Amino acid sequence: MSESQPDRDERYHGRRRGRPLRKLRTALLETLLPRLAVDRPAPGSRLDPASLFPHPVAEVWLEIGFGGGEHLAAQAAAHPAIGFVGCEPFLNGIAGLLTHIDSRNLANVRIYPDDARPLLDALPDASIGRCFVLFGDPWPKQRHRERRFVGPANLDRLARILKPGAELRLASDDPVLIAWMIDHAWHHPAFEWLAEGPQDWRTRPADWPPTRYEQKAITAGRRPVFLRFRRRF
Numbered sequence: 757m758s759e760s761q762p763d764r765d766e767r768y769h770g771r772r773r774g775r776p777l778r779k780l781r782t783a784l785l786e787t788l789l790p791r792l793a794v795d796r797p798a799p800g801s802r803l804d805p806a807s808l809f810p811h812p813v814a815e816v817w818l819e820i821g822f823g824g825g826e827h828l829a830a831q832a833a834a835h836p837a838i839g840f841v842g843c844e845p846f847l848n849g850i851a852g853l854l855t856h857i858d859s860r861n862l863a864n865v866r867i868y869p870d871d872a873r874p875l876l877d878a879l880p881d882a883s884i885g886r887c888f889v890l891f892g893d894p895w896p897k898q899r900h901r902e903r904r905f906v907g908p909a910n911l912d913r914l915a916r917i918l919k920p921g922a923e924l925r926l927a928s929d930d931p932v933l934i935a936w937m938i939d940h941a942w943h944h945p946a947f948e949w950l951a952e953g954p955q956d957w958r959t960r961p962a963d964w965p966p967t968r969y970e971q972k973a974i975t976a977g978r979r980p981v982f983l984r985f986r987r988r989f
């Protein structure tokens with residue numbers, strides 16, 4: 757995931773397609789995605805996220821780079837009064853989320869199947885109640901660091917759209933990215949870190965379902981961290 761200017765260059769968010777999709781997934785992309793997809797907003801336009809849902813929602817929460825969608829689907833099932841918008845350009849991941857939405861009959865999820873940044877720019881100030889960026893692409897090389905999603909430009913975007921008091925949840929298993937995210941979020945005037953103690957960030961909170969990349973990290977012997985920041989009032 758990257759954080760500089762929005763563009764459609766795949767270098768910034770990785771691949772759009774992976775392995776060929778199974779029949780059900782292809783069918784869901786053809787039939788369910790058109791009903792749930794959020795169009796790319798015109799430059800300079802505003803999009804009220806609550807208007808994406810056919811019923812009133814208490815708040816809208818955002819997940820950027822939802823991967824296979826397991827975390828987003830679990831959150832949506834646990835919080836039916838919240839409207840969820842997931843951003844993910846990787847088609848196989850979108851198909852994964854659609855299978856969860858279909859099998860769990862979730863009515864409170866919308867999908868932005870693209871680079872999140874143009875959507876963030878279209879959202880009104882203080883319109884999002886919580887945001888998740890979990891196991892973002894680490895871009896380990898120093899010369900690629902500007903592509904890491906959580907950095908100054910995207911923290912400014914998130915600071916603008918998050919409500920005062922809203923949580924920004926970040927996770928990673930990559931030491932370079934962890935240090936980078938903490939450094940930038942910690943020094944950003946709009947955010948405060950909610951760590952309650954030195955070991956707090958090593959334990960995934962009970963209301964934070966696991967993701968596929970977390971499982972991969974643990975299987976490979978890496979220790980993820982779970983970071984909670986709050987948009988200052």
Ligand SMILES: C[S@@+](CC[C@H](N)C(=O)[O-])C[C@H]1O[C@@H](n2cnc3c(N)ncnc32)[C@H](O)[C@@H]1O
Binds near residue numbers: 844
């Ligand atoms: C390493 S994967 C992690 C997936 C998932 N969050 C997990 O923990 O299993 C990072 C994901 O972020 C997505 N991504 C990268 N840049 C993005 C961007 N600018 N907007 C939305 N999604 C992005 C990628 O397509 C990829 O699926």
